[in-house]
Amino acid sequence: MGGIEFLKGHGTQNDFVLLPDASARLELTQARVAALCDRRRGLGADGVLRVVRSAALGVESEGEWFMDYRNADGSIAEMCGNGVRVFARYLVEAGLEQGSDFVVGTRAGDRPVRVHPDRSVTVHMGPARITGTSVAIVGGRELSGVAVDVGNPHLVSALDDDVATLELADAPRYDGDFFPDGVNLEFVNVLDAESLRMRVYERGVGETRACGTGTVAAVAATLHLAGTDSGESTVDVPGGRVTVTVERGASTLTGPAVFVGRGELDESWWNSL
Numbered sequence: 001m002g003g004i005e006f007l008k009g010h011g012t013q014n015d016f017v018l019l020p021d022a023s024a025r026l027e028l029t030q031a032r033v034a035a036l037c038d039r040r041r042g043l044g045a046d047g048v049l050r051v052v053r054s055a056a057l058g059v060e061s062e063g064e065w066f067m068d069y070r071n072a073d074g075s076i077a078e079m080c081g082n083g084v085r086v087f088a089r090y091l092v093e094a095g096l097e098q099g100s101d102f103v104v105g106t107r108a109g110d111r112p113v114r115v116h117p118d119r120s121v122t123v124h125m126g127p128a129r130i131t132g133t134s135v136a137i138v139g140g141r142e143l144s145g146v147a148v149d150v151g152n153p154h155l156v157s158a159l160d161d162d163v164a165t166l167e168l169a170d171a172p173r174y175d176g177d178f179f180p181d182g183v184n185l186e187f188v189n190v191l192d193a194e195s196l197r198m199r200v201y202e203r204g205v206g207e208t209r210a211c212g213t214g215t216v217a218a219v220a221a222t223l224h225l226a227g228t229d230s231g232e233s234t235v236d237v238p239g240g241r242v243t244v245t246v247e248r249g250a251s252t253l254t255g256p257a258v259f260v261g262r263g264e265l266d267e268s269w270w271n272s273l
């Protein structure tokens, strides 16, 4: 039985299937991604990270390797902050990058990364741009929020009541005119000037235990609400803790990258999809 190599990993429990595919040979359809990410009929994950050479996709990037990210429903997204940490650690451990500092290509642009000796990873996430205000409707409640573009779209609502009590089983609603391509929704408690607590409802996935771009958006939005555009904060999410810095035109995200295992997909299953 020949198979297709995969690895399973996570960043603060935002979990991914990695598919090494240097020469872009895999036909990664929406149906295959959705099946892989399904927690009953597949491996289960919040998203897929295809590891492909930038040149093989004809992408212009300073990075030799491109993170081809897909959401669990098979949709394509521009960027994944937790995924890029796992991706970077994979490149180092697979011997595909020699040093600890290099660049990863993404649909949101190049992202410089540093893989630390303790295997945590810092990612330069680019600018976190405040793009306006909008509302999310959660369980009939209208929550105003700050819209932030971190390469992908976010709406951050800062709440006085504990985000742990929010009912996120049903998809929250949002303004489709403001976010024609959908949006990731973050719900935040500001604990103090340097720490936040967050839950997230991701576009193309549902509630996840962490979202890296979402934590950057959350810090940028809460700084904005406090009347500034620079600062550093820890963000506690259900899956763990990350550290975010934001300044004008730049941001960083630091957090863990964990591997769980590896194996081979059954080729007949793959071909049946």
Ligand SMILES: N[C@@H](CCC[C@H](N)C(=O)O)C(=O)O
Pocket (backbone or CB within 6 Å): 014, 047, 071, 076, 077, 078, 079, 080, 081, 082, 083, 152, 153, 184, 202, 203, 204, 205, 210, 211, 212, 213, 214
């Ligand atoms: N979990 C990711 C974000 C993944 C993409 C997102 N769902 C979207 O559609 O924009 C992260 O860690 O940033």
